[in-house]
Amino acid sequence: MLFRKALLLFGLCLILALGVSLVSAQEPVTLRILTHWGEESFLAGQDALYGSCEAQTGVNVELEAVAFNDLLTKIIANQTAGTNSDIIHAYNLWLPDFARSGLLSTPPQDIIDTISANTSEGVVQGVTSVGQIWGWPTEVNTYLLIYNKRLLEEAGYTEPPTNWDELKEMSAAISQTDDTGAVTQIGYGIITGWDSGVVHPWATLLQSNGGQYLNADETATAYNSPEGLETLQLYADLVESGGTDMSMAAQAEFTNGRVGMMIMANWWRSGLQNAPGVDYETEVGVAPVPVGPSGDETSTMSYNWLWSVTSTSPNQEKAWEFIQCINTPAAEGEGSPMGEYLVNVLGAIPSMTYDQEAFAEDLGDHFLAPFVESVAYALPEPVVAGGQEVKTRLQAEIEAVLQGMQDVASALEFASMEGDAVLQEFAQ
Amino acid sequence: MNNTRALAGRISESAPPRSHLHRQRMIWAYIFVSIPIIGLLVFSLIPILFSGWVSLHEWNMLSPVGEMPWVGLENYIYLLTQDNVFRQALVNTFVFVIGGVASNVVLGLGLALLLNSKLRGQSLWRVLYFLPVVTAPLALGVIFAFIFNRNYGLINSILVGIGIPRQPFLSSPYQALFVIILMAIYQYVGYYIVIFVAGLQGIPQDYYDAASVDGANAWQRFWRITLPLLKPVMLFVVVTNTIGGLQVFDLVFSSTAGGPVNSTQTIVLHMYNTAFKFSRMGRASAMAFILFGIILVITIIQLRVLRDRTERS
Numbered sequence: 096m097l098f099r100k101a102l103l104l105f106g107l108c109l110i111l112a113l114g115v116s117l118v119s120a121q122e123p124v125t126l127r128i129l130t131h132w133g134e135e136s137f138l139a140g141q142d143a144l145y146g147s148c149e150a151q152t153g154v155n156v157e158l159e160a161v162a163f164n165d166l167l168t169k170i171i172a173n174q175t176a177g178t179n180s181d182i183i184h185a186y187n188l189w190l191p192d193f194a195r196s197g198l199l200s201t202p203p204q205d206i207i208d209t210i211s212a213n214t215s216e217g218v219v220q221g222v223t224s225v226g227q228i229w230g231w232p233t234e235v236n237t238y239l240l241i242y243n244k245r246l247l248e249e250a251g252y253t254e255p256p257t258n259w260d261e262l263k264e265m266s267a268a269i270s271q272t273d274d275t276g277a278v279t280q281i282g283y284g285i286i287t288g289w290d291s292g293v294v295h296p297w298a299t300l301l302q303s304n305g306g307q308y309l310n311a312d313e314t315a316t317a318y319n320s321p322e323g324l325e326t327l328q329l330y331a332d333l334v335e336s337g338g339t340d341m342s343m344a345a346q347a348e349f350t351n352g353r354v355g356m357m358i359m360a361n362w363w364r365s366g367l368q369n370a371p372g373v374d375y376e377t378e379v380g381v382a383p384v385p386v387g388p389s390g391d392e393t394s395t396m397s398y399n400w401l402w403s404v405t406s407t408s409p410n411q412e413k414a415w416e417f418i419q420c421i422n423t424p425a426a427e428g429e430g431s432p433m434g435e436y437l438v439n440v441l442g443a444i445p446s447m448t449y450d451q452e453a454f455a456e457d458l459g460d461h462f463l464a465p466f467v468e469s470v471a472y473a474l475p476e477p478v479v480a481g482g483q484e485v486k487t488r489l490q491a492e493i494e495a496v497l498q499g500m501q502d503v504a505s506a507l508e509f510a511s512m513e514g515d516a517v518l519q520e521f522a523q
Numbered sequence: 524m525n526n527t528r529a530l531a532g533r534i535s536e537s538a539p540p541r542s543h544l545h546r547q548r549m550i551w552a553y554i555f556v557s558i559p560i561i562g563l564l565v566f567s568l569i570p571i572l573f574s575g576w577v578s579l580h581e582w583n584m585l586s587p588v589g590e591m592p593w594v595g596l597e598n599y600i601y602l603l604t605q606d607n608v609f610r611q612a613l614v615n616t617f618v619f620v621i622g623g624v625a626s627n628v629v630l631g632l633g634l635a636l637l638l639n640s641k642l643r644g645q646s647l648w649r650v651l652y653f654l655p656v657v658t659a660p661l662a663l664g665v666i667f668a669f670i671f672n673r674n675y676g677l678i679n680s681i682l683v684g685i686g687i688p689r690q691p692f693l694s695s696p697y698q699a700l701f702v703i704i705l706m707a708i709y710q711y712v713g714y715y716i717v718i719f720v721a722g723l724q725g726i727p728q729d730y731y732d733a734a735s736v737d738g739a740n741a742w743q744r745f746w747r748i749t750l751p752l753l754k755p756v757m758l759f760v761v762v763t764n765t766i767g768g769l770q771v772f773d774l775v776f777s778s779t780a781g782g783p784v785n786s787t788q789t790i791v792l793h794m795y796n797t798a799f800k801f802s803r804m805g806r807a808s809a810m811a812f813i814l815f816g817i818i819l820v821i822t823i824i825q826l827r828v829l830r831d832r833t834e835r836s
Contacts, residue, residue: 168799171584192802196585275683277674288782341783342673342694484801491608495784498696 124413125155129169129180132441133160136365140440147432148420154413174198174407181408182418184233187399190224191480191521199229200406203415206231209423218446221399221475230403231418232446234437236360237397237469238299240382243373246280246355247380255356255382259304259329262356262385266338269355282338284345284357285330285497290483292346293490295396295476296358301326302394302474304387309477314522316485319511322389327503329387331496341497349373358384361466364442381465397473399446422447430454444470480521485514578808585802598809609810611785612793615700619789620768622704627715627764628757630708635719636745649720652713660710664777667706668693696786699779703787706774711767715760722756723749758829762822769818790814 132141138160145156159180161169167189173179174196185193193199202210207228211219214232222232242255250269256262266282273279286292298308298318306322309315317323333339346363348354352372368375383393402422404414422433430438434450437443438457444467445451451458451467458467476482492510495501501509578598580591602609638648655663670677671692679689693699730748739747772791775781781788781796790810798807 167802171799171802174585192583192585196583198585276689277679279674288780342691481801487796487800491785494782498784500696500784 123149123153123155124410125157126182126410126414126417127157127159127180128182128184129159129161129166129173130184131161131163131166132184133162137440140436144421144432144436144440148417152413152417152420154410154417156417170198174405177407179405179407181405181410181414183403183405185230185401185403187221187401187478188476188482188486190222190229190478191482193403194224194227194229195480197406199403200408200411201227202230202404206415206419209419213447213449215446215448215470217397217470217473217475218399221397221478222401224478230401231422233400233402233433234362234441234443235397235399235446235470235473236362236443237395237466237473238295238358238360238384239395239465239469240356240384241349241359241363241367242356242380242382243349243352243354243378244380245352245373245378246282250282250355255380256385257383258385259387263329263332263336263338266333266355267336270337270340272337278340278343280353280355281340281343281345281348282355283333284343284349284354285333285339285341286345286357286359287341287494287497290487290490293493294486295360295398297326297330297489297493298476299358299384299395300329300387302396303384303390303392305390308396309479309518313477313479313518315518316489316511316514318489318514319507322387323507324503325387325389327493327496327507330493331503334497334499339497352378361463362441362443364462367462368442375462379462381462383465383469393472395469395473396476397470398476424449424453428453479518481517484517488513488517574808574811577805578812580805582804583802584798584804591805594805598806599813602806602809602813608785608788608793609790612788612790615785615787616769616771616789618700619704619707619771620765622701623707623711623768624761624764626704626708627712628760630712631715631760632719632753632757634712635716635723636749638716639720639723649717652716654713655710656713658710660773661777663706663710664774667702667709668778671702693779694783696782696784699783699787703774703778706778707768707771710774711764715764718756718760719753722753726752754829758826761829762825765821765825766818769814769821 128145130141132138138158141158141160145158148154149156159169166184166186170183170185170189179198210222210228210231218232218235219228221235222228222230240255246269247253247255247265250265252265252268256265262283269280269282270278271280286296301308301318301323304322304326306320306326307317310317318326330339334341339345343354345354345357346359349357350366350370350372352370367373367379370379373379384395386393402418404411404418408414420432422431424431424434430445430450430453431447434445434447434454437445437450438454442463444458444463445454451470458464479485489510492501492506496503496506577591579593579595581594581598582588582591634652638645638652642648671679673679673689673691673694676692678692683689691698692702726749730752731744734744734748770791771789772795775787775789775792776795779787781792791814794807794810794814797803797810
């Protein structure tokens with residue numbers, strides 16, 4: 096009797112266990128995704144983006160979105176606390192640190208092959224560190240001259256500048272000051288107080304003057320060169336001629352219609368579309384970066400964002416499968432869900448060439464088209480350990496020149512010395 | 524007597540032995556005391572010791588703790604001998620502390636004296652002065668940036684109105700720090716007013732009455748009675764304001780982020796950037812320990828100087 100009861104109990108337990116395991120096997124895996132696309136309109140679009148692949152790959156997405164300024168801090172804090180997300184959306188300049196620390200898992204070979212076959216060389220370089228591709232590239236950003244057609248026309252110019260002499264002349268002509276000494280309009284806007292905002296536009300000018308940001312093997316800075324001196328002198332000249340003014344918050348004032356020209360990245364498009372003082376359709380123009388006296392042709396700098404999977408994720412395989420799903424077109428000639436989100440929600444340029452082709456019409460917008468063209472000739476921002484620090488130190492020196500606190504030669508010499516020390520330290 | 528002994532005997536038989544009760548009480552005492560001690564250990568002491576350990580290593584917070592390379596005192600040596608931004612941050616922080624403490628003491632005491640007099644609508648004034656204390660520093664930073672804007676700010680409109688040329692204020696490396704000090708005074712002076720008013724109200728009126736009878740004028744009453752008796756309050760204000768000033772972060776972070784050209788860079792902001800922007804946690808921890816040393820030394824000096832005077836008075 097006792098034996099029969101025990102057998103019955105055992106049987107019941109077995110059925111229960113089997114039932115539980117069957118149910119849990121059918122339960123989708125939860126993937127935690129961390130991005131910096133935290134604005135309301137961007138979040139709404141992401142629901143649609145992830146939703147299409149959740150069912151297909153059997154996952155549930157738990158989204159965490161923070162502001163760009165908080166993203167690195169969040170990633171670091173998560174790693175320290177052992178609460179890493181499965182998937183992170185990372186800025187490529189962080190890759191050397193992430194790679195060195197074993198934060199990221201390497202993508203499967205088929206994903207690496209797809210990325211290599213369907214992106215430009217610059218994009219591949221942008222998501223590569225220590226010879227390894229670390230994730231699926233999403234948006235690619237380049238810098239071009241964005242100008243206010245109305246202000247240029249009011250100053251008597253119908254075309255944007257193509258060289259630095261024209262840039263200086265137009266900037267001075269556009270700038271205006273009222274009777275009380277208040278600067279009401281400037282010709283050329285320079286962002287301050289933000290390292291990328293300061294250094295990226297300056298570096299595009301440097302490259303358009305035939306200069307380089309780092310040397311070929313990326314072990315030392317290369318901006319303390321005759322071309323670099325000319326580029327920084329351009330800024331000093333613009334300040335002196337009144338073509339620019341440090342009291343004007345360039346980015347905000349451009350959207351208010353008070354800045355004639357500035358070099359900025361394509362991610363700014365949605366900000367310009369909602370600008371209060373400038374009409375996106377009729378007044379915003381985009382042109383290649385003006386060429387400097389020592390340069391032969393225009394150039395620009397690009398940087399990337401990428402989807403990566405953390406090495407601590409218990410669902411790495413599923414995570415890569417999910418990333419692959421959102422980045423793969425449903426059919427030949429179509430774009431991927433990610434591409435659609437980047438183009439139609441963010442107004443960004445997708446890194447994958449099939450997305451660029453599929454959404455060519457949307458990317459043919461008067462603002463985006465020149466940026467898409469520039470991806471082909473853009474030089475990627477060097478992805479090196481200590482890159483952020485090098486950039487911040489150069490930013491301080493550029494701003495010192497703009498403020499008249501430092502002469503051009505000393506500023507570049509000091510920035511170069513400090514930058515080299517950082518790069519050498521990490522190289523060891 | 525016999526009855527008493529018998530009663531005592533009965534009590535001792537029925538009640539638990541004294542030593543057992545004592546032991547039980549002690550156990551409970553230890554349990555209650557251990558809770559905050561554990562909290563202190565877990566949330567303060569261990570992180571402080573860990574931070575000290577990290578300051579002797581190179582760590583980016585992404586690698587496992589066990590794999591941090593040992594660098595000894597290298598981080599400290601670098602900060603004290605090579606880091607120009609740290610040096611500038613030190614100078615800026617000291618200027619901020621000196622300007623802020625002096626202003627808060629003088630203004631706080633002056634306004635407290637006014638509010639403690641028979642001024643009409645005292646409560647309203649107190650509320651008005653205290654309002655900035657509860658204002659978010661971020662909001663304050665945005666408002667001040669607008670007010671001090673060179674081209675359309677209120678202050679410059681007033682300056683132009685009285686014939687003074689426009690000033691760049693927050694966009695000038697020579698003026699930005701002073702605007703930040705002004706912001707700090709605006710935000711915190713209300714708090715110190717409340718402290719000073721409480722101190723003033725603790726001084727017995729008899730002293731003033733007696734001094735008046737002896738023919739002391741208002742200045743003599745302030746110098747001989749108010750100031751000496753306010754010294755304990757002064758000690759509190761100076762010490763807490765100095766410590767707060769040395770740790771300033773939010774005001775700068777929200778208004779200038781350390782610019783232009785590091786002219787408003789402070790130690791804690793530089794520490795934050797070093798840790799979370801450059802992923803150099805070892806160097807940032809070393810900065811924290813240097814700041815701790817500075818605060819400790821300054822506080823000891825202040826306590827020695829002001830407490831001696833307070834005790835003498």
